[in-house]
Amino acid sequence: MTPEVAKLLAAGIACTGLIGAGIGVGHIFGNYLQGALRNPSAADGQRLWMFVGAAMAELLGLLAFVVAMVLLYAK
Amino acid sequence: MHQFEIERYLPLNLLGYDISFTNSSLWMLIGVGSVAGFLILSMRGRSLVPTRQQSMAEIIYGFVADTVRSTCGEEGMKYFPFIFTLFSFILICNLLGLLPKSFTVTSHIIVTLALALTVFLFVTFLGFRKNGIGYLKMFVPSGVPALLLPLIVLIEVVSYLMRPVSLSVRLFANMLAGHVLLKVFAGFVVGLGIWGGWAPLIFMIGFTGFEVMVAVLQAFIFTLLTCIYLNDALHMHH
Numbered sequence: 001m002t003p004e005v006a007k008l009l010a011a012g013i014a015c016t017g018l019i020g021a022g023i024g025v026g027h028i029f030g031n032y033l034q035g036a037l038r039n040p041s042a043a044d045g046q047r048l049w050m051f052v053g054a055a056m057a058e059l060l061g062l063l064a065f066v067v068a069m070v071l072l073y074a075k
Numbered sequence: 076m077h078q079f080e081i082e083r084y085l086p087l088n089l090l091g092y093d094i095s096f097t098n099s100s101l102w103m104l105i106g107v108g109s110v111a112g113f114l115i116l117s118m119r120g121r122s123l124v125p126t127r128q129q130s131m132a133e134i135i136y137g138f139v140a141d142t143v144r145s146t147c148g149e150e151g152m153k154y155f156p157f158i159f160t161l162f163s164f165i166l167i168c169n170l171l172g173l174l175p176k177s178f179t180v181t182s183h184i185i186v187t188l189a190l191a192l193t194v195f196l197f198v199t200f201l202g203f204r205k206n207g208i209g210y211l212k213m214f215v216p217s218g219v220p221a222l223l224l225p226l227i228v229l230i231e232v233v234s235y236l237m238r239p240v241s242l243s244v245r246l247f248a249n250m251l252a253g254h255v256l257l258k259v260f261a262g263f264v265v266g267l268g269i270w271g272g273w274a275p276l277i278f279m280i281g282f283t284g285f286e287v288m289v290a291v292l293q294a295f296i297f298t299l300l301t302c303i304y305l306n307d308a309l310h311m312h313h
Contacts (some may be wrong), residue, residue, distance in 0.1 A: 048142070048146065050125055050292060051299060052296075052299065052300070052303065053297070054296075055245060055300065057244050058245065058249075059241050060247060062244060062248035065248055065252055066244060069251070071241075
């Protein structure tokens with residue numbers, strides 16, 4: 001395995017971190033929708049917190065993406 | 076990739092620092108110009124019954140004002156001009172980046188880090204001015220066993236210092252990832268030729284619509300988190 005191959009492989013493996021972000025963000029939006037359908041009157045007040053939660057979950061996945069980018073392009 | 080490269084249009088040098096006028100500066104100027112132009116033009120009439128364009132400007136204003144009010148309360152409205160400027164600048168930079176041949180200012184981490192550090196330093200300064208040295212109590216949550224306290228304080232300090240990093244990386248990575256994905260699929264269109272290229276092309280059209288949504292959402296999330304940090308500084312819970 002040449003260093004170039006190892007680099008590409010490592011970048012691909014680093015992107016698996018995005019699986020977790022996908023699960024997390026889907027969980028948050030799904031649960032919000034479930035709660036909103038059960039109690040529509042309370043939905044509006046909690047929308048901001050849904051976005052905050054989604055942003056937090058997404059960030060952790062994006063860190064994996066950034067690691068992949070650094071592996072590919074950093075000199 | 077070519078779309079992320081910085082070109083110098085007007086090389087300038089100040090005390091050894093490179094302050095050239097680049098394509099990044101040009102698109103920032105276009106962004107600021109179009110926001111200012113749009114708002115000034117739409118509010119020129121100031122009619123009681125708004126025209127279509129005026130009501131567009133009012134909706135954006137009202138949306139940000141509602142976000143600030145619901146997170147920070149009336150006290151936060153003092154800082155509304157700053158937050159509205161931040162929102163409209165990030166929004167217009169994200170949206171202008173979707174135009175063909177344009178440059179996405181917010182896809183460079185140095186730009187988003189500068190924005191996030193401005194927010195971070197502003198909020199920290201405000202917290203210390205409002206609460207004095209008591210602002211440090213933010214790192215000591217109440218109701219924690221004394222044995223665990225050193226560990227919790229350490230985690231709180233680290234998570235506080237991570238704020239500018241997380242704010243900037245979120246915006247930058249979202250913008251970068253969207254544009255890289257579009258570029259990769261554009262490569263598929265060319266690679267599959269006239270018979271197979273339609274499938275990725277249709278996907279790209281749909282994904283561009285999704286990117287518009289992401290551009291608005293990320294501008295909103297940046298603003299929302301700024302409001303939440305501001306609220307932490309204004310009304311301390313602990």
